[in-house]
Amino acid sequence: MRARRNLFQEALEAGHLVIEHGKPYLVGSVGFEAALLDLTSARAREWVKAVREHRGRIPAPPTAGEVGLAVFGT
Amino acid sequence: MLQVVEMVRAAGVPLAAVWLQDWVGKRRTTAGDRLWWNWVLDDHPEAGSYASWDAMRAALAPVRVLTYINNFLSDPRSSGTDPTVAMLHLLADTTETSQVGRSPGRRLHPCEDADADRVAAFATCVRVECARDATSSRKRSRRGTW
Numbered sequence: 001m002r003a004r005r006n007l008f009q010e011a012l013e014a015g016h017l018v019i020e021h022g023k024p025y026l027v028g029s030v031g032f033e034a035a036l037l038d039l040t041s042a043r044a045r046e047w048v049k050a051v052r053e054h055r056g057r058i059p060a061p062p063t064a065g066e067v068g069l070a071v072f073g074t
Numbered sequence: 075m076l077q078v079v080e081m082v083r084a085a086g087v088p089l090a091a092v093w094l095q096d097w098v099g100k101r102r103t104t105a106g107d108r109l110w111w112n113w114v115l116d117d118h119p120e121a122g123s124y125a126s127w128d129a130m131r132a133a134l135a136p137v138r139v140l141t142y143i144n145n146f147l148s149d150p151r152s153s154g155t156d157p158t159v160a161m162l163h164l165l166a167d168t169t170e171t172s173q174v175g176r177s178p179g180r181r182l183h184p185c186e187d188a189d190a191d192r193v194a195a196f197a198t199c200v201r202v203e204c205a206r207d208a209t210s211s212r213k214r215s216r217r218g219t220w
Contacts, residue, residue, distance in 0.1 A: 007112050008149040034111050034146035056114030
């Protein structure tokens with residue numbers, strides 16, 4: 001069983017979170033706290049777009065046909 | 075959800091898509107059920123909200139499925155389900171937005187202004203209140219999630 005992704009941890013390690021005084025800037029919500037994704041960063045935007053597209057799942061590796069098509073298309 | 079879709083179909087109503095806000099799964103807090111702000115499909119085969127996601131989508135087709143994310147990321151290791159902590163957050167929030175206990179120039183966060191004994195007494199009251207309120211909280215939570 002593959003472990004579920006921790007997107008907070010991934011974003012923190014990749015530098016995609018808003019940081020204040022060296023720590024993720026946490027916003028209080030009712031019952032829990034949350035970090036803010038740094039949408040001023042193009043890398044962070046690309047990252048979250050990929051998350052959204054695959055609904056947080058690890059995308060399956062492309063099939064041989066898709067790889068061939070991608071190479072052919074470039 | 076599938077029953078609702080079937081009702082709509084049976085009534086001949088055109089249906090383009092369904093919106094599943096709880097695709098990431100939910101956590102229980104005293105403020106009702108909240109979404110996990112960790113934008114990963116809750117498709118665990120036993121415990122998941124949508125264990126058969128791909129089969130469900132295939133069954134719904136051509137009706138499409140819309141989901142939702144926001145700009146926050148909450149560490150899923152912090153459970154956020156401690157009722158006392160949740161209630162303290164709730165009180166702090168409502169105090170800061172001046173919905174209750176408005177007192178100009180003075181923050182009323184119970185943890186900051188009260189001494190240790192009063193905090194302990196307050197926490198006990200919150201626990202009692204949470205226990206008493208469990209039933210109505212469940213009713214509230216059915217109204218929706220954030």
